[in-house]
Amino acid sequence: MIRNAVPADLDAIAALHAEARASYYRGHLADELFDSPAEHARMRAGWEAGIGRGVVLCAERRGAVVGVAASGEIDGVMNLAQFHVDPARWRAGIGTELHAACLASWRRTGVTTVRLEVFEHNTRAQGFYARQGWLPDPDEPRTGNHLVLRLEIG
Template identity: 65%
Template sequence: MIRYATPQDLDTVAALHREARATYYRGHIPDADFEGPAELARSRQGWAAAIDRGNAVLVAERDGEVAGVAAFRPVDGVMTLTQLHVAPARRRQGMGTELHTACVAAWREAGATSVRLEVFEHNERARAFYTRHGWVPDPDEPKSGNHLVLRLAVTAP
């Protein structure tokens, strides 16, 4: 089941985010940059703000537990997918695709015609996922630091 996150989901979402990030950042950037106390506090605060907006965070629930999360919002006038994570133990079960499909529906409803995201350049699994779902390199800004910038054209169903 895909639903909007509630404040009661905050701790679970923050923990899932931490666990997912460790799978692709570890060995590429210092651990403190993704799981140090200051970063974990910043991340939790960001998730709390996103959830408080009410329609910016979707969760995939399986067996009564949050097993995936996606967040999006306009950034400088451009709809942006800021996060999409599935719990590592739940990957390859279709939740990422379900979350992505729900995001596309929300973007259409919001009138977005193009969506942007940044994906860590060493995260080959995520890069392949986004390619399968129609994301392409942003021709105007293909890279931002150690992240690739991708775009998705949102078309009518």
């Protein structure tokens, strides 16, 4: 089931995000850049704000949050700011279902273009996004150590 996140989901979302982030950053970045108390507090505050604005979707299975996505507009362009699935549940269709819910939400609000940034070493996520139709952004193909992808919604 995909639903809007509520404040009671915050702990589960923060834990899922920390685990997912560690799965792709570990070995490529210093741990303190993604796995420190200060970084966890910063990310938790971001999720809390997103939940408060109503821009966070959760994938739920048997009462547990197993996926999460957050999107919002930046400078007039919709951005998929966060998209994570519990690493223990990869390849189970959760990401595809969550992505479809994001698409449906964007279509309902008339969004025609979405962008995202994906860590250059996260080839698993890059493959997922490619299967969903995302392409390199021709206007800004990368920012720092992240690739920029764009999805045109038909």
